[in-house]
Amino acid sequence: MGAVKTGLSRKLLTRVLSVYFALTLIVTIGQIFTEYLSTKSHIESELQTLKNTFSESLTRAIWELNNEQAKSIASGLMEVPIVSGVQIRDENGDYIADYGVTMPQSQTQIHEGRMEDHSGGVFGYSFPLIFDFSGRTSQVGDVTLYSNFDIIFGRIEVGVFFLIGNAIIKTAFLVFLFMTAFRRMLSEPLAEITEQMSSFDPDHPEDSKIQLTIHDDNELHQLQISYNQVIDDLIHSQNKLHGTQEKLRQANRKLDDQNLILEQEVAKKTASLSQIMLDLEQQKDELIANQRELRQENENRQYVEDELRKRNAELAHSMENLRLAKDQLVESERMASLGGLVAGIAHDVNTPLGVSVTAASFLHERLENLRSAYNDKSLTNKTMAAFIEEAEQSTLLLLSNLNRASELIASFKQVAVDQTSEAERVFNLNTYLHEILQSLQPSFKQARHQVEIECPEELEIRCAPGVIAQITTNMIMNSLNHGFDSDQQGHIKLKVSEEDEHIVMQYSDDGRGINERDLNRLFDAFFTTKRGQGGSGLGTHIMYNLVTQTLGGRIVANSQPGQGLTYTIRFPKRGH
Incomplete structure (x- = not known):
């Protein structure tokens, strides 16, 4: 060992x-x-x-x-x-x-x-x-x-x-204490046991028993007793083995006799097996015929699968065309909204411009009269005082109307540029919402609706302003077109607050509202309650995409018939 x-x-x-x-x-x-x-x-x-x-x-x-x-x-x-x-x-x-x-x-x-x-x-x-x-x-x-x-x-x-x-x-x-104790109590007795066990003689097991000089009744002493007991059991087993070998030889002789009988039985079974093989060969021929029929059926199924694959490809192409058409409709809806804004602003600007032209013409006429009086040496203090008073009134009228036209055009210019651009910038949300409302004033001329904006004055956000303009315009125009009757005096409120680096916009009107079934489909593309009356069904769908995709936020609508409609929009502030 x-x-x-x-x-x-x-x-x-x-x-x-x-x-x-x-x-x-x-x-x-x-x-x-x-x-x-x-x-x-x-x-x-x-x-x-x-x-x-x-x-x-x-x-x-x-x-x-x-x-x-x-x-x-x-x-x-x-x-x-x-x-x-x-x-x-x-x-x-x-x-x-x-x-x-x-x-x-x-x-x-x-x-x-x-x-x-x-x-x-x-x-x-x-x-x-x-x-x-x-x-x-x-x-x-x-x-x-x-x-x-x-x-x-x-x-x-x-x-x-x-x-x-x-x-x-x-x-x-x-x-030192552990090493001394381990050597005396474990290492040396184990070495003695190993040496005696390595001299084991299989032919004379009775001479291979272990004899140790251990006086304590510990595990090593128990190991010595157990090993010697195994030697005794081995001797007993060898004696039993010799007896069993003799019995085995007798059983072999009996087995030879049984083999002769078995060979005769095998011959009989072989004849029966030959008949079974013939039957299996016939069944094999029938199975081959069935395989041919199955192959033909598989070929037919392959043809059907190829046809289905072609139809699926055509359907996918049609879906792509439909998606492109939907995107074009969405863009057309945005341009149509901007076009309506242009028409309203142009009509609203004409009024102050017309008044300004009239005032300028009147002032020019009075100036010509003053010049004629001056040239004719007929200019009096009374005439000069009257001219100054009329000129002062005309000038004030000109300034007020031209300022009004300038404010309208400036608001429209900022909103229009933002709606056609996706560039992000930092801007004051309160000021921008009032500019959007001012650009929509022409839409309120024929109605007596009231719009209230509640927003912190110093609130600044960073995003594409055109997104805010499009969302606000769509909400207000939806209320005007779908929420109020023609003779109804409605009230619209837009409340903006700041919560944990998020902007919360809560829009509400007191219009007719919508039922639960239509509310569940409100943000679906092409859904409208005025089908055939000019409604495209894309306004709220555009709002939903702008809020969830462009702003990275979420929008929720709540309404009951006769109790108006409420939108709650929440998106990240991303300030400067």
Whole structure:
């Protein structure tokens, strides 16, 4: 038997000692860490004690603007063994003194004492400097005292080395004790057992029993008893084997006789099997005929599958054409909305322009009259005063109407440019919504509807403005075209709020509303309640796509017959 590469006792000793080493290391580290925390707590308490010693003198020095004295006190604090850095700031957060190892601080004042840990093992205690003057308190600055890991380690250095040395001594003694015990109680008895077992003789098993010099009734002694019992069982089994072999020889003779009888039976069965083979050959011919019929049926099915595949390809092509047509209809709907806006703005601009032309013509006529009177030397003070008054009225009329036309054109220009562009920019949402409403004013001339916009004045968002214009225009025009009767005075409200970096737009009208069945189909393409009356069914579908795809938000509609319609739109703010 070859030598064992790694003995059992060595493995066991290695595992036991490994566990002990790990436990010793963990306990030692825990003791060192506990000592560190305790020492750090003492140093923090001492830093807080320094506050009571130096805060009053520092407060008075800063109150009296005596920075030199404050710096002198800071230098004195640096002489304290536990202090590695000092920062003194005035009430504006400016540094009066910054000595030693310190950390940068925020500009905000420190209003109460606090302990903070920093990187690199640095920690500090900060406290405000409060000056009490005639019963009134005023904060004149703050102080931060720093300490670090080196100061803590300097205090616990001896204790740490003692803990490490103690752990090393105990570990060395335990290793020696374990190695001696394992060698005497396990390694040497196992070697003796191995040597005796390696001299086992199969021909004379009774001479191969183990004899050990073990006096204790332990596992090795039980192993010796069990092994010797196995030897006894082996001897008994060999005796039984010899008897069984004799019985086997007798059974072989009987088996030969049975083989002769079996061969006769096999001959009979072979004849019967030949008949069965003939029947199987006939069934094989029938199976081949059935296979031919099945092959023909498979070919027919393949032809049908090819035809279905062609029809599927044609159907996919038709679906693509339908999608392109749908996109063209959506774009046409947007252009139609912009065209209606152009027509309304053009009609609304004509009125102030017509008034301006009339006022200019009147002013020109009066100017010609004044010139004739001047040339004829018939100009009087009364005529001049009348001309000035009429000119002043005409000028005011011109300015007011031209300003009105200019505002309409500016609003229309911004909204129209945004609707035809998908460029994103940062803009004021409140101002932009009012510009959209102003561009839609021509649509309200024939009705007495009221539109109310409630939006924070300073709210700014970043997105494509044309998307907001298209969504707002579609909601308002849907209310005008579908929500209100021709003689009804409706009320529309658009409320905008900001929630967790999201914009929430809540639009509502008090029109006729829609039923639950139509509400479930409201955002479907080509769905309209005015089929055949000019409705395309794409307005709400365009709104849904703009909100969910372009803005990355969601839109929900709620309505009941006779109680108006409400849209709730939520999308990310993405501000500047």
